[in-house]
Amino acid sequence: MPVREHGKRRPRLRTILLVVNLLVLILPLGSIYFLRIYENELVRQTESELLVQGAFIAAMYRQRLYEIAGSDEVWLGIPAPAKVQETMEEEKDEPYHPIPATIDLFEDWIYEPRAKAETVDAVPDPLVLDVSGAILPVLKDVQRTTLAGIRVVDYQGLIVASTGYEQGNSLARIREIGHALRGEAYSIIRERRDDTPRPPLTSISRGSNIRVFVSMPIFFQERIVGAVYLSRTPRSILKALYEKRTMVLLLGLGLLTVAVLLGLLTSYTITRPVGALIGKARSLARGEKVERFPRGRFMAQEVEQLADAFQSMAEDIEYRTQYIRDFAMHVSHEFKTPLTAIQGSVELLQTHLGDMTEAQRERFLVNMTKDTDRLQRLVSRLLELARADVFEPSNESADIAAMGLRIRESFKDSDMEIEVAAEGGVRARIAPDVLETIIVALVDNSQQHGADCVRYKARRKGPVVELIIADNGEGVSPANVDKVFTPFFTTNRKNGGTGLGLSIVRALLTAHKGAIELKPGTVGGATFVITLPAENAR
Numbered sequence: 001m002p003v004r005e006h007g008k009r010r011p012r013l014r015t016i017l018l019v020v021n022l023l024v025l026i027l028p029l030g031s032i033y034f035l036r037i038y039e040n041e042l043v044r045q046t047e048s049e050l051l052v053q054g055a056f057i058a059a060m061y062r063q064r065l066y067e068i069a070g071s072d073e074v075w076l077g078i079p080a081p082a083k084v085q086e087t088m089e090e091e092k093d094e095p096y097h098p099i100p101a102t103i104d105l106f107e108d109w110i111y112e113p114r115a116k117a118e119t120v121d122a123v124p125d126p127l128v129l130d131v132s133g134a135i136l137p138v139l140k141d142v143q144r145t146t147l148a149g150i151r152v153v154d155y156q157g158l159i160v161a162s163t164g165y166e167q168g169n170s171l172a173r174i175r176e177i178g179h180a181l182r183g184e185a186y187s188i189i190r191e192r193r194d195d196t197p198r199p200p201l202t203s204i205s206r207g208s209n210i211r212v213f214v215s216m217p218i219f220f221q222e223r224i225v226g227a228v229y230l231s232r233t234p235r236s237i238l239k240a241l242y243e244k245r246t247m248v249l250l251l252g253l254g255l256l257t258v259a260v261l262l263g264l265l266t267s268y269t270i271t272r273p274v275g276a277l278i279g280k281a282r283s284l285a286r287g288e289k290v291e292r293f294p295r296g297r298f299m300a301q302e303v304e305q306l307a308d309a310f311q312s313m314a315e316d317i318e319y320r321t322q323y324i325r326d327f328a329m330h331v332s333h334e335f336k337t338p339l340t341a342i343q344g345s346v347e348l349l350q351t352h353l354g355d356m357t358e359a360q361r362e363r364f365l366v367n368m369t370k371d372t373d374r375l376q377r378l379v380s381r382l383l384e385l386a387r388a389d390v391f392e393p394s395n396e397s398a399d400i401a402a403m404g405l406r407i408r409e410s411f412k413d414s415d416m417e418i419e420v421a422a423e424g425g426v427r428a429r430i431a432p433d434v435l436e437t438i439i440v441a442l443v444d445n446s447q448q449h450g451a452d453c454v455r456y457k458a459r460r461k462g463p464v465v466e467l468i469i470a471d472n473g474e475g476v477s478p479a480n481v482d483k484v485f486t487p488f489f490t491t492n493r494k495n496g497g498t499g500l501g502l503s504i505v506r507a508l509l510t511a512h513k514g515a516i517e518l519k520p521g522t523v524g525g526a527t528f529v530i531t532l533p534a535e536n537a538r
Helices: 013-069 082-090 126-146 175-180 237-243 245-285 301-352 358-389 400-410 432-448 478-483 501-511
Strands: 149-154 159-162 186-191 210-220 223-232 417-422 453-461 464-471 515-520 526-533
Touching: 013 126, 013 149, 013 186, 013 210, 013 223, 013 245, 126 149, 126 159, 126 223, 175 186, 175 210, 175 223, 245 301, 301 358, 400 417, 400 432, 400 453, 432 453, 432 464, 432 501, 432 526, 501 515
Parallel strands: 417 453
Antiparallel strands: 149 159, 149 223, 186 210, 210 223, 453 464, 464 526, 515 526
């Protein structure tokens, strides 16, 4: 029978497909999430730049105001809220007061574009106009480098210095200005709507659809004298990627490499083994001998199981084919001898019936009867062998010791002595009637070969039950040891032996996942060793 080969533990096919699908899903999702994070960092970078510019402009404004007005102009502006004054008092002795970037694209709302400044009747304080006029050239010079929109408003919200064209108008109703005039630095994102064509990626202008606005209060002697209002369009994702195009190209090549590796993984673990298996199946269909399926280092568990199942099937088919070929040859030989004898007797009777004596005719008829009986026995045993080959075992189990006593009882009136030495409580996974058929066949075989005593021994050996049937008969010659289980082989043909008894025994044991082996007897005779799965063995 073919030997099964067990490989190492391998990943399941559905696990491989799940991993591949997850990776395919993660790649675009991860890219989208990465781009969103990167865009958020671009926005925060713009916010940080505006905060730095705003802090510098506020400090410059405060210094210019101090130079013009001195320290006695405490009436200018509006008092800072009590909470802001407390914070300023707490931070007075600290050397640094950083303002962190707070915008988050994942959480913050994107507001409508900023409304235009309103025309009002109010006018700024002359001192404020002097200070604003002094810093305005600096603001415009700064804008040439930073490209940021810069406006300075007084404590009323009036624009007193601007890089644009809204000077003198009011921004008091704007959300950002309201926060700044309450002493809070405030950042916000607004939509950017522009009818002009989107600038090319190589342009210094930025084509983003949003704009960052930052407002910072200007403090002077614990009073709010105005605010700095800045805005800038952050770099768009496309522009940022264009600027990092070499890195993006490398990343794309990396993703392409991952995709190729995933394809190679599925090909190596699934496609190639399945293709090789298809080739083996076609070879088997053509009747060719199939070599053992090669095991790759990486192979899906299901593919390996499929390969094992196919290999087992191929070996079974090859075994069955050879078995049928040998069986047909033996059947032809066994049937040919009696049929030839019968045919010869019939021809002689047809030709010389009138010339024969009564005794001669009787002798021919007796020989024909013997040959017919042998054919009948052969047909009967062949049917038994056929049933044994396709026998479906049940879930029953047999008590081995009790079976030995049962066999001894059945032969008590014969010349055969049965000695039983079996462990109690040992049970094998085989139906009692089938086991009885096997033991009786072996005892009959011993009796046919001159034995008058059979020793029946049984014991448990790990997961199997070992049953020994030993006799004191003629034994088996060394030349015939390998032939005793071959169908139609017999040394007792003259006494009607068919040579199928031991073949039937082996077929029944094989159906129950058991085995039988012939070993030389210790004091002459033959010793058969039977192994069967124990009842509670896994």
